[in-house]
Amino acid sequence: MPELPDVAVFKEYLDATALHQTIRDVEVRSPEMVKNASPDRLRKKLVGSAFRESVRHGKFLFVRVDDRGWLVLHFGMTGFLKYAKHGESSPEHVRLLVHFGNGYHLAYDCQRKLGEMGWTGDPRTFARARNLGPDALAPAFDLERFREVLEGRRGRIKSLLMNQAALAGVGNIYADEALFQAGIHPGTPADALDTAEVERLYGALRAVLETAIACRVTPEHFPEDYLLPHREEGAACPKCSGRIARVRISGRSTYFCPEHQRKH
DNA sequence: ACATTGACCTGAGAGC
DNA sequence: TGCTCTCAGGTCAATG
Numbered sequence: 001m002p003e004l005p006d007v008a009v010f011k012e013y014l015d016a017t018a019l020h021q022t023i024r025d026v027e028v029r030s031p032e033m034v035k036n037a038s039p040d041r042l043r044k045k046l047v048g049s050a051f052r053e054s055v056r057h058g059k060f061l062f063v064r065v066d067d068r069g070w071l072v073l074h075f076g077m078t079g080f081l082k083y084a085k086h087g088e089s090s091p092e093h094v095r096l097l098v099h100f101g102n103g104y105h106l107a108y109d110c111q112r113k114l115g116e117m118g119w120t121g122d123p124r125t126f127a128r129a130r131n132l133g134p135d136a137l138a139p140a141f142d143l144e145r146f147r148e149v150l151e152g153r154r155g156r157i158k159s160l161l162m163n164q165a166a167l168a169g170v171g172n173i174y175a176d177e178a179l180f181q182a183g184i185h186p187g188t189p190a191d192a193l194d195t196a197e198v199e200r201l202y203g204a205l206r207a208v209l210e211t212a213i214a215c216r217v218t219p220e221h222f223p224e225d226y227l228l229p230h231r232e233e234g235a236a237c238p239k240c241s242g243r244i245a246r247v248r249i250s251g252r253s254t255y256f257c258p259e260h261q262r263k264h
Numbered sequence: 265a266c267a268t269t270g271a272c273c274t275g276a277g278a279g280c
Numbered sequence: 281t282g283c284t285c286t287c288a289g290g291t292c293a294a295t296g
Contacts (some may be wrong), residue, residue, distance in 0.1 A: 077288065112288050172288095
């Protein structure tokens with residue numbers, strides 16, 4: 001599930017629920033998912049402290065633990081957060097459980113274990129070490145930076161949009177959506193886009209990510225002409241008379257409209 | 265250096 | 281019902 005907009009919503013959720021409460025206990029239930037630290041060290045860093053703020057970069061969420069450092073969360077394809085009163089039924093695949101002094105807990109659930117939990121002294125250092133590109137929604141990621149990202153890239157534009165080293169945060173769904181809104185074929189070589197297309201794609205990308213966050217990632221709340229609620233082979237295109245087609249790009253299912261997303 | 269594939273993990277749903 | 285196959289919004293190491 002989680003791409004940039006999902007993680008942005010998780011951040012809002014965490015900020016609204018889990019800040020400034022003493023952490024009474026921590027259960028690392030899937031220690032094999034802990035990277036960059038031993039599960040025990042991670043636990044000890046958290047216990048007795050409190051979450052103070054959070055920062056998102058791409059699909060990563062960082063949570064500051066007083067002045068000790070930052071908890072790192074990545075949600076893979078199936079991760080999410082759940083804040084609840086202790087004793088209430090918890091989700092099925094809890095990998096990390098943080099108990100607060102107020103009788104509530106924050107659960108990190110990740111069915112497929114493709115996410116990770118970790119520890120870092122500083123999110124920016126972490127992003128650099130992981131070779132993450134600029135966050136796709138950062139103010140500094142302007143049209144000029146986007147042009148630089150595309151420059152000299154012969155690969156398909158959709159693959160590049162999903163490449164976290166080029167720009168961070170975009171995954172399969174929102175790469176498709178941005179290309180759909182911009183009217184660009186997902187298989188177009190990145191450096192073959194003309195000036196107008198680059199501008200259109202940049203605008204579409206930012207708008208799509210912001211809209212998804214504003215809709216709290218609920219497809220039923222998305223605008224009428226979005227691809228997301230129509231991601232099915234043969235579905236009617238919400239923009240024109242075309243039918244949605246499905247191809248495979250970079251090993252991922254790619255949905256697009258062959259009518260208004262023409263090949264060069 | 266860059267681009268694409270397969271492996272990793274688990275579960276749901278389709279088809280026989 | 282049970283089996284097999286495919287698919288799922290993630291990333292990384294290995295390959296071309």
